[in-house]
Every structure is written in C-alpha cells, then in structure tokens.
Amino acid sequence: MVFNSMPYGLPSYVFSPTWFYGFDSIIELIAIIVCMLLVYYSYKCFKITKENKYVYFSTAFLSLTFAFIVKIIGTLAIYKPAITRSALGSSIHQTFTGLTPYDINALAFMVYIFFMLLGFMILFLIISRLTWKNQRVVALLVYFVFLTTWISIIHYQLFYLTSFVLLMLITYSHYMNYRQIKSEKAKFVVIAFAILLVSQAFFVFVIYSRIIYVLAEIIQLLGFVYLLIPFMMIFKKKPKIVK
C-alpha cells in the first residue's frame, strides 16, 4: 500500500499483508542478530590484527544492522499504533507534533534505503579489493548511494533493483573466492548471498502482490541463516592443547 500525501512528498510504504504484520519485524530482528555477530567478530579481528579490511567489513554490517532497526521502527509505527500512544511514544509525538505513524514510516523507509545500500556498497568495495585509498572511486560510489536513495524514495523498485545488482556482483565475487579456496565455509557464504540476491528479486515486485512480500521476507531470513552457518562452523573448532 502506498500513501502519497506525506510531508516533503515522501511516500509511506506498507507491503505486508495484515496477517503478516510483526512477523517481518521478527525476521528483521534475526537479521539484526546475525549482522551484529559479524560486526562484533570483525571488529575483534581488527583489534587483534589492526588490518583495515576488518573494520570495513564491520562497518558494512553495522550499516545493515542500522537499516533493519530503522525499518522495524518504521513498520511498527504502522503495525502497532499503541506504541505511539505509550509514554515514550507520546513524548516523541509531543516533540515532533507534526509526525503521524505514516510520516515515521516514510522517513524510516528513506533511512532504511540509505543504510542498506551503503552496507551493500561497502561489501562490494571490500570484495572488489578497493580501499579508502581509491578515494575517487569510493566518492563516486557514495554519490550513487545518495542518488539511488533520493530516487528510490519515489520509485521504491529502483532501491530493490540496485540492491539486486550489488548483491549479484557481491555473490559473483564470493563465488570466485570459493573457486579459489574451495572451502565449505566459503560455499555457505556464496549460498547465503545468492539467497539474499533472490530475495531482492522478489522485493522488486512486492507492489503487485502482498504474498510476494511474505516470500521475499522468508527468503531473506533463509539468506541470513545461511550467513550464520560458516560463522558458527569457524567457532566449532576447539583448541588443540598438547600436554
């Protein structure tokens, strides 16, 4: 459903069927947990090795975490109007008196788009072996993130299409990495990103049927679960202590 009479022309998007209200938030909560684990461990790697690639990876997943948090806030504003009537909700409402749940949803969707694209863009930069030293390329890509966010606010499909293209490039790079190192864990990473890629393809068409949104969310959940598998496999290894 698209509500067009938003401030500054921001449309508010609710793609979920009513019976699925809240379930998508749970799926996003699981995605947040997976992303936070990767943020934490990657930052820990950075603290030990002092290699910047880990801090970039951590930033990418932090951006995705933030995107999902904002999306949950935006959708809950619509799903659970009671929240806006709670003590915290009403105090926020008094501060921003002009904001309706639909305004919050519209703003949240904009922030969600920005941080999702930024996260995927950083992942693309890492896997393409680009660093902050390639300043002009990075600047151009960041400009594209802003530009896509701006246009996607009006044409939401552009956002999912851009995510799809970015994930396609990321998945391909991971596939090349898997072919090189031939590890089981790298295979799971390829599968995870391929599943996330499929979910983005479904998201492009959510406006045509609400059931597509449900399918897209479930596929996305599967993608994040698969991303967790190689991470858990690494930690299954126990210390080899020789007495």
Add this chain to the structure above:
Amino acid sequence: MIIKRRGKLEVIADILRSIQNKGGKIKPTHLLYKSNLSHVKLKEYVNMLLQKGMIEEQQVKGRKMFFMKEQGHKFLLEFERIKEFSDSFGL
C-alpha cells in the same frame, strides 16, 4: 610469482605452529629453520613470546627447549579462526 611478505602475526603463528607440530616442545635450532627467520629476528620474536607468556624456556637434560603454553595455544586458535573468517568471507 609474487611472494607476499609475512606479517608480524603470521610470523608469530608460524613459530607457534612449529612448536605445536613438534608436540608442544622444540629445540632452538629446529625452531630457527622451521620458522624461516634470521637468528636475530627469531630471538626478537622468542623474547616477545616469552614476555607474553605464550611459550616458556626450560632446560631438558642440560639442553634449552621451548615449550608452548596455554596462552600460545589460545593465540594460535584465535589466529586460525581469524584466517578462516577472512578466507570464507573473501576479506
């Protein structure tokens, strides 16, 4: 073929791995050729590992030996995890 220089952590891991592969104890001469370092460099690294409590020096039948300590095993495990994480996620 481009031969990549080992980083500090990789050198430490190689030293510890050499000790671990020898059953947790190694003679200084064996460590020297297993670690692929100069005598001066190896001494620097060994001193550092002794200070950090990752290895210990003991006399066995009047000969100097290096023994791996729990801290060393922990470091090696963590290093291998980081390497696997880095390889799997294409970092």
